[in-house]
Amino acid sequence: MTTPLGGGDGRQNPRQTIADELRSAIEQGELPPGTKLPSGRELARRYTVARNTADDAIKLLQAEGLVDVRHGSGAYVRRRRPLVRLGSNRYSQRLREETGLSPFLLEAARQGWQAHVEGGPVQRVQPPPDVAERLGVDDAARSVIRRENWYFADNEPVQVGYTYIPWAIAKGTPLTKPGEPMPTGIYAYLEDHGYTVTRIREEISARMPRHSEAAALRIPPGVPVIEVLHTSINSDDTPFDVTRFMLRADVMGLDYTMSVEE
Amino acid sequence: MTTPLGGGDGRQNPRQTIADELRSAIEQGELPPGTKLPSGRELARRYTVARNTADDAIKLLQAEGLVDVRHGSGAYVRRRRPLVRLGSNRYSQRLREETGLSPFLLEAARQGWQAHVEGGPVQRVQPPPDVAERLGVDDAARSVIRRENWYFADNEPVQVGYTYIPWAIAKGTPLTKPGEPMPTGIYAYLEDHGYTVTRIREEISARMPRHSEAAALRIPPGVPVIEVLHTSINSDDTPFDVTRFMLRADVMGLDYTMSVEE
DNA sequence: TAGTGGTCTAGACCACCAT
């Protein structure tokens, strides 16, 4: 087949061509957020390609996070939702005491979201290697308590956290029991027993969600997760809690303010 | 067509079935990193499906970031490369002076990477709204200087940064000229002129790369970017520089340690 | 009920890789 063009640049893939044109229409604002894209069949007609090919173009945009596809309805330019930004002050004792809220609820409420937290199972387990290393704990069986928490905004799950506390610390306390003492966070409790969050370390990475994570957090295609490995450090420089958070990156972000040591 | 199974669970999509089995083989370690997956044609034979279908299964894994596909060769389980973690101390004056290195070079070198930075164009421009807001600058034309920097590790681009400095500050200084004064970073220069990084704010999000970013940073499918909106704050609480970084999330991460205010 | 996306088939040609 010959290339019919007379004025433009060289031809490439039909699939890419279609995706490129839709993409730039989106980026230029010609297709504003919420707009419905032409249907696969319609694109196939316009570009004189098989429907497969047109659909593949839309799948590309979906993987790039540009569109949401609704079965039976159409593909729509994704609306950029404002992020809930978790601040670095979220471990502040004072904030907690004044509001009685856990960090997540605090930030979410401040930003106008209907937020709640649900506790999951609490188990005595063997810590993952990276957690064990940061806790300075044996990589041995049952050396830590693992607590699971799910965070919701407007009734959608947006974050999960797995908290690991050395058994030596948690032993015989309510920290080993589910449901407790979540309302104001476990930190209020730990504080009363000599563990104050003096410093924190947060190691941040991003990746595509695992299949199971995508299902559990209802993460749409084209949306990554932010993984935060958080370590709480006591005034005597001992780490006493490590939490691995997974955040839906389309609704959650982080916001740190910190002073720079010389 | 009937479902031939006798012992297992219910059937679903061939495409999903194939992806599920490969995925769990990868997650179980039966297919270790670097292993070559069966070819599309081979999978098609094994599962008695069309080649399209088998290929689609592999594309799913690719979009999840689990495999790297090499044209003409095969699909391989992705090796997890260790991250270069940029620390919160990277704006430390002392570190800079002792080593003479810019933050990125410092961290990368410390972690055994062959690193270098390339400066891009320097222009006087109108700042993006979010940058203008953080700089406390007019959203007007030509109110800031924009500097562009590309960061390489082992000769691969892994990070871009766009730095915005108010024209009022940069006017008549080497900050308006390209190539300068990069070797030790612009911060050394600013410091000598009354702008010391006393506090920083970093707003973090993650998303799939834009098409152009993916091309420029050579980001493979299934890999997101981390976007950091960095603000440098002077001792008098004035912001004097905003930089937007884009990091390839498969090789770059962040590592903050900070004290918690009461 | 008409239109839309989801998926699959069977066959084809091209580009790239490795031997």
Added chain:
DNA sequence: TGGTGGTCTAGACCACTAT
């Protein structure tokens, strides 16, 4: 040169949505 991925076609059936 044979195997592999990349892409495309033309047609089909199903599941879901909207009216």
